[in-house]
Amino acid sequence: MNELLNHGHEINEQLARYGVKFGIYKEGKFNERLFPFDPIPRQIGQSEFQALERGLQQRVKALNYFIYDIYHDKRIIRDKAVPEEFVYRSPGYLAQCEGVTPPKSVYSHISGIDLVLGKDNAWYILEDNLRIPSGASYPLIARTLCRRCSPNTFQRNRVVDNRGYGTLLKRTMEYVNTGGINVIFTPGRYNAAYFEHSYLAEQSGAVLAETGDLFVENRCLYYRAGHDPVRVGAVYRRVSDEYIDPLFFEPSSLIGIPNLMDAYLAGNVAVMNAPGNGVADDKGIYYFVPKMISYYLGETPLLKNAPTYLPYFSSDMAYVTANIGRLVIKDVAEAGGYGVTFGENLTQPQREELKAAIQDNPRRFIAQEVIDFQDLPISENGQVVERKADLRAFALAGEDVTVWPGGLTRFSRNPDSFVVNSSQGGGFKDTWVLCQ
Amino acid sequence: MGRELSFYFDTKLDFSLTVTNHDFLLRCLPADRPEQRVLSYTLSILPHGVVTSLGEDAFGNRYCAGRIADSHDEFRFTLQGTAYRDDRLRPEEEPPRCYLYPSPLTEPTEELREFYDSIPHGCRPLKTAAAISAKVHKHFTYTPGATVVTTTAGEALTLSKGVCQDYAHVFIALCRLAGIPARYVSGIPVGEGASHAWAEVWADGLWHGLDPTRGCLAHEGYLKFCVGRDYSDCPLERGIFSGGAVQTQTVFMKVSDE
Numbered sequence: 185m186n187e188l189l190n191h192g193h194e195i196n197e198q199l200a201r202y203g204v205k206f207g208i209y210k211e212g213k214f215n216e217r218l219f220p221f222d223p224i225p226r227q228i229g230q231s232e233f234q235a236l237e238r239g240l241q242q243r244v245k246a247l248n249y250f251i252y253d254i255y256h257d258k259r260i261i262r263d264k265a266v267p268e269e270f271v272y273r274s275p276g277y278l279a280q281c282e283g284v285t286p287p288k289s290v291y292s293h294i295s296g297i298d299l300v301l302g303k304d305n306a307w308y309i310l311e312d313n314l315r316i317p318s319g320a321s322y323p324l325i326a327r328t329l330c331r332r333c334s335p336n337t338f339q340r341n342r343v344v345d346n347r348g349y350g351t352l353l354k355r356t357m358e359y360v361n362t363g364g365i366n367v368i369f370t371p372g373r374y375n376a377a378y379f380e381h382s383y384l385a386e387q388s389g390a391v392l393a394e395t396g397d398l399f400v401e402n403r404c405l406y407y408r409a410g411h412d413p414v415r416v417g418a419v420y421r422r423v424s425d426e427y428i429d430p431l432f433f434e435p436s437s438l439i440g441i442p443n444l445m446d447a448y449l450a451g452n453v454a455v456m457n458a459p460g461n462g463v464a465d466d467k468g469i470y471y472f473v474p475k476m477i478s479y480y481l482g483e484t485p486l487l488k489n490a491p492t493y494l495p496y497f498s499s500d501m502a503y504v505t506a507n508i509g510r511l512v513i514k515d516v517a518e519a520g521g522y523g524v525t526f527g528e529n530l531t532q533p534q535r536e537e538l539k540a541a542i543q544d545n546p547r548r549f550i551a552q553e554v555i556d557f558q559d560l561p562i563s564e565n566g567q568v569v570e571r572k573a574d575l576r577a578f579a580l581a582g583e584d585v586t587v588w589p590g591g592l593t594r595f596s597r598n599p600d601s602f603v604v605n606s607s608q609g610g611g612f613k614d615t616w617v618l619c620q
Numbered sequence: 621m622g623r624e625l626s627f628y629f630d631t632k633l634d635f636s637l638t639v640t641n642h643d644f645l646l647r648c649l650p651a652d653r654p655e656q657r658v659l660s661y662t663l664s665i666l667p668h669g670v671v672t673s674l675g676e677d678a679f680g681n682r683y684c685a686g687r688i689a690d691s692h693d694e695f696r697f698t699l700q701g702t703a704y705r706d707d708r709l710r711p712e713e714e715p716p717r718c719y720l721y722p723s724p725l726t727e728p729t730e731e732l733r734e735f736y737d738s739i740p741h742g743c744r745p746l747k748t749a750a751a752i753s754a755k756v757h758k759h760f761t762y763t764p765g766a767t768v769v770t771t772t773a774g775e776a777l778t779l780s781k782g783v784c785q786d787y788a789h790v791f792i793a794l795c796r797l798a799g800i801p802a803r804y805v806s807g808i809p810v811g812e813g814a815s816h817a818w819a820e821v822w823a824d825g826l827w828h829g830l831d832p833t834r835g836c837l838a839h840e841g842y843l844k845f846c847v848g849r850d851y852s853d854c855p856l857e858r859g860i861f862s863g864g865a866v867q868t869q870t871v872f873m874k875v876s877d878e
Contacts, residue, residue, distance in 0.1 A: 272721035442643035
């Protein structure tokens with residue numbers, strides 16, 4: 185471990201050389217920032233990981249059933265387990281996907297589930313990221329570099345080797361592939377996660393393509409390779425729904441593939457993750473995930489949600505307005521750590537203003553108890569300090585749901601902050617799953 | 621009653637410079653639904669030899685998608701055929717509930733809510749819808765050029781001016797406030813020379829057409845192309861190409877009784 189600590193600076197230098205960067209839009213300007221790596225890993229014991237794995241598999245399965253149900257029979261709405269308003273008013277709901285079934289009925293091929301470890305030693309789910317969750321590449325390359333600096337550390341500590349993420353991703357693509365090559369479709373090098381797109385392509389053996397490299401003809405997607413175009417069977421697109429196809433969706437999009445939806449509707453290409461799956465990663469829908477698990481699987485949820493209130497329900501509204509000073513309020517339409525307000529940081533007039541906004545539009549907000557989650561040790565200027573950290577676990581769905589033994593542990597560099605999103609300036613760590 | 625209509629549409633795009641890699645998506649095909657059966661049609665596209673495919677989207681619209689890779693300076697599609705309209709024929713299933721909720725161009729604003737409050741409602745859905753249509757028809761001044769295709773219902777109401785698309789959007793937003801499922805329809809009424817937009821509301825197991833622009837019912841003489849929650853779900857024609865050309869569009873359309 186000390187060996188790794190001594191190599192911290194060197195590993196960060198190498199990460200910079202590899203272009204491990206994170207792009208941030210701030211005040212309308214695009215800036216690339218290095219994503220600082222802390223060499224002290226988060227460690228998860230084997231039995232604890234297995235419990236997490238079972239809980240995540242269960243959750244991702246239920247979410248997938250939910251998305252299928254929403255775009256087909258809508259049983260969960262008819263049975264009044266989820267109010268329809270939460271579905272049809274969700275920004276992730278796509279009416280254009282009504283009745284559409286993706287290849288093998290998989291909607292969320294790669295899910296990034298954010299969790300925190302509470303002081304009570306229980307894991308709490310903070311968010312389900314199902315659209316285009318990024319982050320697997322950072323701990324993946326960091327692990328590779330760390331092993332190079334200090335190969336013995338991993339053997340000595342009996343760390344599960346997780347460098348096969350690329351193979352896992354490849355298997356996930358192959359499972360839904362309709363015949364043709366696998367492609368990772370990136371909006372280009374100005375995207376915040378471009379490093380990730382190129383690295384994952386390299387690791388999974390998929391072709392990295394940008395707009396202009398792909399076209400649709402006769403309801404099939406093709407990659408331009410020299411003279412003869414090659415058919416694409418699965419496209420892991422890193423472009424959000426509204427921009428993936430300028431003819432079916434936002435016409436001003438310059439980063440899409442014209443008529444991609446035509447090929448998708450014809451069943452001739454797997455689009456990963458499936459369009460419209462954002463309906464299940466809505467912050468308002470999050471509240472209902474434990475219900476979905478019992479509804480679709482007939483099981484008791486293995487992982488806990490953070491205690492959440494929906495002002496939409498009048499009893500919750502009363503609680504939220506009475507306790508606003510100690511709750512965290514989230515705007516359901518925002519992502520990436522934006523639109524998150526801690527009641528305790530607000531002045532009295534600001535609290536009143538927020539209350540009024542909630543009363544005005546209850547569907548737009550959720551409120552959560554602030555979870556007192558465990559700090560992790562971080563090395564900072566030669567000293568070890570404690571900081572808030574979360575874990576983004578990656579679950580890949582094919583025939584079964586596989587949880588990657590590792591994950592992205594993000595920490596806040598600000599000692600007073602609970603927000604660990606990389607777009608808010610945090611750093612990351614490797615996550616060790618131990619063999620025992 | 622039932623009415624047989626014959627149709628002929630011809631759309632021509634002229635490009636000032638040659639273009640390549642031209643992808644297009646056409647939704648200006650007559651809908652083939654229980655209340656409107658397409659009896660026969662032919663579609664021809666210029667330049668010759670263009671690969672096209674027919675598909676159906678989630679709203680039940682038929683579309684023609686295609687691609688012209690080689691350079692060209694003209695694109696033309698011509699459609700002709702006959703259809704049979706009979707509004708007594710029921711759709712097989714209930715429409716999705718998304719028609720009851722705001723869509724990108726019909727998000728209710730404070731002004732829309734106030735306007736809604738000024739309309740007598742609370743009676744039967746069809747009566748309410750008719751009252752809304754009449755009120756929108758009276759309140760708006762038909763003004764080409766005052767709005768664009770991305771103008772929302774809220775913006776159109778503030779202007780109180782617009783074209784058929786705006787009338788339809790405001791009408792739809794208000795119907796949804798009244799709890800009546802409503803959808804946007806693109807098509808062409810008999811005797812008209814250009815495409816038109818109106819709306820349909822769902823009541824008693826049927827879609828009922830209302831035309832707030834003309835302040836009347838959209839009867840069986842209205843030939844339907846495509847439907848959606850609002851215009852953004854079903855534009856009649858979209859294209860994207862390489863080349864800095866300016867395009868000029870010439871449209872000829874005609875629908876008549878057979």
